[in-house]
Amino acid sequence: MSHPARDPREGQHITITDARIVERLSDSQESGHAVRVTVIQGGRSKNGYVYDDAALQSIAALLEGAHAYADHSREEADIRPRSVRDVVGFYHDTAFHAGADGEPGRVDATLHIFEAAGWLWSIMSEVCQLERPELIGLSVDLLGSWQVNESTNSREITAIHALNSCDVVTRPSAGGGIRHILHHDSTSTMPNGGSSPMAEQQSNDELSQLRLPHLEQESSRAHHTFEPSQKPISLKEQRRQLERMRQDIQLQQCDLELERRLQESILPEPIKAQVRGRFKGRLFEESELELELTSALDLMAQLTRDGLVRGHGYEKIQVSGMVSEAQKVQAAFDAMLGLEVDATRFGNIRPFSGIREAYGRVTGDNHLRGGISAQSQLGLLPSGPFAPTGYVSEADLSTANFAFLLGSSMNKRLLKDYQAWPADWQKFVMVTSIKDFKQQSRVRMGAFGNLAIVPEDTPYQALSTGDSAAVYVAQKRGNLVPITREAIINDDLQAIRQIPAKLAIASAYTLAEFVYGFLSGNPVIYDGVNLFAAGHNNLAASAPLSTATLQSGVTAMREQSNSAGKRLGLRPRFLIVPPELEWLAMIQTRSANIPGSNNNDINPMLGYVQPIISPQLSNTGQWFLAADPREVDTIEIGFVGGQVNPALFIQDQPTSGQNFTQDVITYKIRHEYGGAVVDYRGLYRGN
Incomplete structure (x- = not known):
């Protein structure tokens, strides 16, 4: 049984709070x-x-x-x-x-x-x-x-x-x-x-000494000594005695833990007596006792809500598994925007029929006489993943507003649609987290050649390598999306439901366009040369997509060498093409025989690379090979603060901004990232 210890992912030093050693021996020696x-x-x-x-x-x-x-x-x-x-x-x-x-x-x-x-x-x-x-x-x-x-x-x-x-x-x-x-x-x-x-003497199978950890309250059964004059006891019998003593000590620990938890509990004495009767005198796990106490508290809280128990403080107990009014209202917002709601938890909850009904349900202002962000009188507790900066106020933590509830559902819808959008670019780039908008520098140390032979009694020779750096600066991308008072009064739900979906598509497409732009734009990289260049041995001119040109690209990547002139033997994993070349790419990589071959030759490119179709590429004469970024550096995409998904924020203060001047609540979407080519050797272009 485990016990919580009140002592002070990765880092903080933890000192040993219990330095004892508890031997666990049985008839068969335990391994490990x-x-x-x-x-x-x-x-x-x-x-x-x-x-x-x-x-x-x-x-x-x-x-x-x-x-x-x-x-x-x-x-x-x-x-x-x-x-x-x-x-x-x-x-x-x-x-x-x-x-x-x-x-x-x-x-x-x-x-x-x-x-x-x-x-x-x-x-x-x-x-x-x-x-x-x-x-x-x-x-x-x-x-x-x-x-x-x-x-x-x-x-x-x-x-x-x-x-x-x-x-x-x-x-x-x-x-x-x-x-x-x-x-x-x-x-x-x-x-x-x-x-x-305990130290086992292998020569005569006897224990020279036997001691056990003690508790604050020990029973006399926990002390067994062996006098030298006594008849020697076999090792097997000693182990059995040790096992019995260990069980006695564990039983004492369980009884002490049971009494401690019952004393701390606010349960009435009859319920405590019932729990004590179930656990007294037997071994149990802490989780088992915790479940029993929690179930008893849940029962008392339910009886309080039903009016059967009053005045014992159970009204304030938050019962696990119970659905609050705030959660029901949030679920109705979710269903209104087409999100799936857990039927086992919320039942057949009815979604709001329109944005106006939702506004009136939360604020009580069916005619929008007040500001759009009028506070709810329901005492709703904000919950869920949507937590915009500046929303929570220390002066009022027990209210939720319409903008927050709608924004929470919109944010869920945004993330669902954003994550459903194809992001095949993640297969051939490196995704990382960056701290800020300062220039990011990725130092590329040069490679060593062969190790030198060191003769006897001769000093080792130092090696020096050059280095270069790929740099980039993250940028902030985003827009404001207003929802007007007129849209709520007119109950324009269809227009509002489209907002998160369109924002998700815009965010996903903008990011994909940024990544594929490194391939189609052929930028100047860290060494002052374009990404795809003859000097980089990763560009094939007049090479339309075919089995033969693919094989030439594979060979070129295999022949790539490091700064010391040593071949790296890289293998391409992905074939990246525009939509116009999709079917040709499928034929070249999935046909059992070479397409168009008169001799029905076996196609060596069958399954060799995985096709990636990018609508952001439009040049039908270009195709690209990319290596696995876990084998060689390719393109790095860094997200500020590790925030890979776009974030949604609220501006709903009734006394400032557009809410005051134009009766508008504003949602802001923000996405922050940057990137650069870290190494050209893992990329190849044919055209």
């Missing part, structure tokens, strides 16, 4: 080793990400059974399956622990280390012995969404989509570290430098 670890600490990490309790709970759910790897993947954006050689263990018994007194929570887990990774166990044992647990930590690699909080210059996590990996590293930045050792082999030592609580 286990360490209780903190995977991630809530709050703000050194990288600027902010994890709340909801994000930590999502991570805890994804972590159960996950692989443990040594070090992060070499490429930060690499989400391919890791090599089996990197696996050092797995995580189990994951648990989320809420922080006390406003402190952030954390996610703990048991890290089981495989016998084959004995080197890692040796390191962990030694750092514990030296009382230097900060030398090793845990770091999570996640796929998630966040929103930028400009006031604190941080990225607040809004959703966790996937856990790519959880790795043992040397420099974590989100609080991941060792808590205490659970069990290990018989020759290990305690973190304080003393000898192990």
